[in-house]
Structure formats: C-alpha cells, structure tokens
Amino acid sequence: MSIIADSSGARSPGSFRHHDKVSEISEGLRRAIFEHRLAPGTKLSEDEVGEVYGVSRTLVRAALQSLAHSDLVSIEKNRGAFIARPSVREAREVFEARALIEPKVANMAAGRITQENVLSLRDHLEAEHAANAAGDKGAALSLSGNFHLEIADIADHQVYSQFVRMLVSRSSLVIALYWKRPDTTCESHSHMALVSALEQGDQQGAEEIMLSHIIDLRSGLDLNQKASSELSLAEALQRGK
Amino acid sequence: MSIIADSSGARSPGSFRHHDKVSEISEGLRRAIFEHRLAPGTKLSEDEVGEVYGVSRTLVRAALQSLAHSDLVSIEKNRGAFIARPSVREAREVFEARALIEPKVANMAAGRITQENVLSLRDHLEAEHAANAAGDKGAALSLSGNFHLEIADIADHQVYSQFVRMLVSRSSLVIALYWKRPDTTCESHSHMALVSALEQGDQQGAEEIMLSHIIDLRSGLDLNQKASSELSLAEALQRGK
DNA sequence: TGACCAAAAAATGTATACGATCTGTCATTT
DNA sequence: AAATGACAGATCGTATACATTTTTTGGTCA
Numbered sequence: 001m002s003i004i005a006d007s008s009g010a011r012s013p014g015s016f017r018h019h020d021k022v023s024e025i026s027e028g029l030r031r032a033i034f035e036h037r038l039a040p041g042t043k044l045s046e047d048e049v050g051e052v053y054g055v056s057r058t059l060v061r062a063a064l065q066s067l068a069h070s071d072l073v074s075i076e077k078n079r080g081a082f083i084a085r086p087s088v089r090e091a092r093e094v095f096e097a098r099a100l101i102e103p104k105v106a107n108m109a110a111g112r113i114t115q116e117n118v119l120s121l122r123d124h125l126e127a128e129h130a131a132n133a134a135g136d137k138g139a140a141l142s143l144s145g146n147f148h149l150e151i152a153d154i155a156d157h158q159v160y161s162q163f164v165r166m167l168v169s170r171s172s173l174v175i176a177l178y179w180k181r182p183d184t185t186c187e188s189h190s191h192m193a194l195v196s197a198l199e200q201g202d203q204q205g206a207e208e209i210m211l212s213h214i215i216d217l218r219s220g221l222d223l224n225q226k227a228s229s230e231l232s233l234a235e236a237l238q239r240g241k
Numbered sequence: 242m243s244i245i246a247d248s249s250g251a252r253s254p255g256s257f258r259h260h261d262k263v264s265e266i267s268e269g270l271r272r273a274i275f276e277h278r279l280a281p282g283t284k285l286s287e288d289e290v291g292e293v294y295g296v297s298r299t300l301v302r303a304a305l306q307s308l309a310h311s312d313l314v315s316i317e318k319n320r321g322a323f324i325a326r327p328s329v330r331e332a333r334e335v336f337e338a339r340a341l342i343e344p345k346v347a348n349m350a351a352g353r354i355t356q357e358n359v360l361s362l363r364d365h366l367e368a369e370h371a372a373n374a375a376g377d378k379g380a381a382l383s384l385s386g387n388f389h390l391e392i393a394d395i396a397d398h399q400v401y402s403q404f405v406r407m408l409v410s411r412s413s414l415v416i417a418l419y420w421k422r423p424d425t426t427c428e429s430h431s432h433m434a435l436v437s438a439l440e441q442g443d444q445q446g447a448e449e450i451m452l453s454h455i456i457d458l459r460s461g462l463d464l465n466q467k468a469s470s471e472l473s474l475a476e477a478l479q480r481g482k
Numbered sequence: 483t484g485a486c487c488a489a490a491a492a493a494t495g496t497a498t499a500c501g502a503t504c505t506g507t508c509a510t511t512t
Numbered sequence: 513a514a515a516t517g518a519c520a521g522a523t524c525g526t527a528t529a530c531a532t533t534t535t536t537t538g539g540t541c542a
Contacts, residue, residue, distance in 0.1 A: 021496095061524095061525095096400075097400045101342075158330075159338045160334070163404060262525095262526090297528075318533095319495075
C-alpha cells in the first residue's frame with residue numbers, strides 16, 4: 001500500500017517535523033484522503049497501516065481513533081476502520097456549515113492580514129495554478145483545501161480554525177463521492193478574487209466572495225442521488241479485493 | 242476518587258446503554274467536568290481512572306484521547322492528561338463561536354420543533370428550576386448546558402450538533418475558571434423565553450433570543466485577568482495533594 | 483539550613499499476547 | 513442445486529509486560 005506512505009520529501013524547507021509518531025500516521029492518512037489517493041469506503045487494516053509506518057497496532061489505533069473523531073474514518077466495532085463515506089445529508093450539512101462559518105472567517109482574516117500573509121497566499125495560488133496546468137488532480141485538490149485552511153489561520157481564531165479544518169477535510173470526502181464532473185477542476189478563479197479582497201482589507205467584500213464561493217462549490221455537487229446504498233454497492237464491488 | 246464514578250443509577254428509564262466501555266469512561270469524565278466535580282488543571286492519572294472504572298490503561302487512554310480531541314483535557318507528552326485550562330483568549334473564541342452558531346441552530350430548531358420536543362424542553366426547564374431551588378450547583382450547571390444540546394438535537398443537524406457539543410463542553414471549563422460571581426446561578430430566565438419562541442415556531446425570535454442569551458452569558462465572565470498563570474498557581478496549591 | 487545531585491519510585495510510551503468476534507469456505511442435508 | 517451449519521482464518525478488543533521519561537526522595541556538601 002504505497003498509496004498511503006507519501007514520499008514526504010517534497011515539503012517546504014524547514015517544514016513541520018513530526019516528533020509524534022501517531023500524528024505522523026494520522027497526518028499521512030489525512031493527506032492521502034485529501035489528495036483522493038484513498039477513496040471513501042477503503043478499509044484501513046490496523047496491521048497493514050502499521051506495517052507501512054513501521055509501528056505497532058497500538059499507535060495505528062490511536063491515529064485511526066483521532067481520524068474517526070473528525071469523521072474522516074468510521075470505526076465499526078469488531079470490523080475495523082474504513083475511510084468515511086459521508087451521506088448525502090451529511091454532505092449538505094457540511095456545506096451549510098461552511099457557508100455559515102467561512103465567510104465570517106474571511107471577514108476576520110481581511111481585518112488582520114499582513115503583507116507576508118498576502119505573499120504566502122499568492123504563492124499558494126501559483127501552486128494551485130501550476131497543479132491545474134500539470135493536470136495533477138490530487139495536488140490541486142489538496143492545495144484548494146489548504147487555501148481555505150490558510151485563510152482560517154490568518155484569521156487567527158483557533159476555534160474557527162479547528163472547525164474549518166474539520167469541514168474542509170470532510171468536504172474532501174464529499175467531493176470524492178458527489179462531484180458532478182470528474183474532469184472539471186475546481187477553478188481557482190474565486191480564490192484569486194478572494195485574495196484581492198483580503199489584500200485590500202475589504203472585510204465585507206471578502207465575506208461575500210467567500211460565501212458565494214462556498215455556494216458555488218456546493219453547486220458542483222450532485223446531492224440528489226436517491227440511494228447512496230446503490231452507489232455504495234457499485235463502489236464496493238469496483239474496489240473489491 | 243469517587244468524584245469521578247457517578248452513581249449512574251439515577252438515569253431516566255430506558256436511558257442510553259453504553260455498550261462501549263471507553264465511551265462509558267469518557268462520558269463519565271465529561272459529566273464530571275460538566276458538573277464541576279473535576280476542576281480545570283486536575284491531573285487524570287491513567288492508573289487512577291482505570292481503577293475507578295475497573296479497566297486497564299488501554300481503555301482509559303482511548304477515552305482520554307477522545308476527550309483531548311474535544312479540548313476538554315490536554316495531554317502533555319510523558320507527563321499525562323489534565324483537565325484543560327482554557328486561556329482567556331480561548332474563552333473569548335468559544336463564546337464568539339457560540340454567538341455565531343447557536344442562534345442559527347435555534348432558528349432551525351424553531352422551524353422543525355414538535356410538540357413532543359416542547360414537552361421535553363419544559364421538563365428540562367422544570368428540572369433546572371428544581372436544581373436551582375435545591376442549590377445543587379453541579380446539577381444546575383449540567384442541565385443548563387444540556388439545554389443547549391437539546392436544542393441542537395431538535396435542529397436535527399449533526400454537524401452543528403457536534404460543534405455545539407464541543408462548544409458547550411468547553412464553556413463549562415471556561416465558566417469554572419472565569420465566572421464572576423461564584424454564588425450566582427445562571428438564571429434560566431432566557432431559557433424560558435427561548436422555549437416560548439421555539440414553541441410558537443418563531444424562528445427569527447428564537448434566533449435573537451439565543452444570541453442575546455449567549456452575549457448575556459459571556460458578560461458574566463471576567464476575561465480581563467492578566468496572568469492566568471497566577472490563578473493557575475493558586476488553584477494548584479488549593480487542590481495540591 | 484539550603485542547594486544540589488543521585489538513585490529510586492511512579493507514570494507514561496510502545497509492543498506484544500491472548501481471547502472474542504466476524505467473514506468466508508466447504509461439507510452436509512433437504 | 514440451494515440452503516444451512518460448522519470450522520478455519522483473519523481482524524479486532526483488551527490486558528499485560530517492558531522501555532523510557534519524569535518526578536520524587538534522600539543524602540551529601542558547602
């Protein structure tokens with residue numbers, strides 16, 4: 001399962017060092033989910049994951065429980081852990097919550113953004129553009145999500161930051177399941193507009209752009225499927241060992 | 242430490258059965274925190290907790306990690322788990338988030354509340370009143386928090402419900418640390434007004450009442466303390482073994 | 483008496499062992 | 513041939529054992 005273990009050589013210099021093994025595992029899995037290298041419903045065997053990271057089941061279990069708490073994986077008693085498969089209803093709820101919280105966060109971010117932050121965001125946009133140009137879907141998705149997290153960090157509000165982190169993570173799963181046009185990349189047009197508003201300190205504008213961006217994202221989903229179970233079955237068969 | 246193990250005989254009939262030992266532990270601890278039987282900063286030794294619940298450290302550890310993820314306890318590497326001690330900043334953030342989310346939740350709840358729900362809420366109010374009258378501070382606090390959770394459940398929105406649960410839990414710690422007048426009970430006046438608005442399906446009204454209630458709650462806190470560390474020391478000495 | 487260092491005690495970090503539960507297969511029965 | 517039941521393999525749930533780190537203790541020296 002080399003899908004899970006990311007090469008992890010391509011990090012920004014001086015990047016975060018994981019002194020903690022279990023967060024190393026959970027972050028690795030989280031990244032894999034972000035980049036759609038792990039599909040919803042995939043089974044995460046404790047032994048298997050443990051072998052990949054060279055640790056015992058104890059630590060893997062802790063990491064899985066952590067992810068379960070963010071609803072990224074679901075743990076079924078005596079059956080094991082699986083990448084979560086958000087229901088249509090949960091998908092709706094996630095985007096509804098994002099539409100409430102993230103505009104507020106963007107507003108706050110516009111109020112305290114620094115020039116350094118702007119540069120960082122512009123770098124981010126450039127990376128997004130490059131990933132899209134290169135057709136690297138996984139990287140593009142991951143960057144797109146991280147863009148929202150970066151704004152939350154700029155807002156400098158730990159609680160909102162935590163919420164946004166949870167919502168963006170789950171959105172990644174929702175997109176994997178319900179995105180309408182598999183080829184279409186999430187256009188980063190509104191991201192650019194957002195950075196402009198932020199840079200000018202236009203709180204109201206940033207808030208509005210973020211709201212319409214979230215609504216836009218949501219409109220790219222097909223949440224009218226009747227039986228998620230049908231898809232579930234098909235998916236399950238497709239990926240059956 | 243009989244403080245932790247609640248008698249748990251006084252549950253409503255047909256109440257929730259914990260098939261899961263670790264959630265039994267974490268819920269027990271959570272309740273103890275809710276009712277201020279466990280003060281912020283208290284150390285939660287794995288052995289000690291395990292002995293109380295008659296399980297090994299493995300399960301205790303899982304429960305503590307679960308609570309840590311909700312920021313109810315903080316785990317320090319190689320030092321152990323402690324009941325969290327929210328900073329002034331976090332206290333502000335928690336109530337800011339509540340002021341954003343809970344009014345929205347109240348609005349939704351007003352839109353789909355049933356007669357059964359209303360009766361349940363009224364029961365709740367009565368219990369609150371009784372606890373206040375009896376001077377049972379712990380029960381009153383716990384009930385007051387659960388009132389908000391019950392409204393979130395009525396709104397029937399899992400994501401918001403989860404957020405409210407986290408915020409209310411943390412609020413309990415914030416109140417333990419920063420409440421201005423230790424004797425004053427959180428008056429349940431606004432709770433009554435809230436139930437009335439909900440019952441009438443007055444979404445706008447419920448939303449507004451909830452917002453002012455949250456603001457009111459926040460105004461009962463003293464968040465101007467300079468050094469939380471000073472209080473920390475005092476508290477530590479007071480409770481020092 | 484007070485500060486400092488060493489050794490012991492206690493608590494946590496991690497791995498492993500064993501029992502319980504689930505899943506799938508295969509033989510047996512109708 | 514289909515269905516049922518039992519057995520085997522795999523996986524998870526929990527406890528325990530050992531390693532590592534922290535904290536305390538106790539004694540020595542200034």
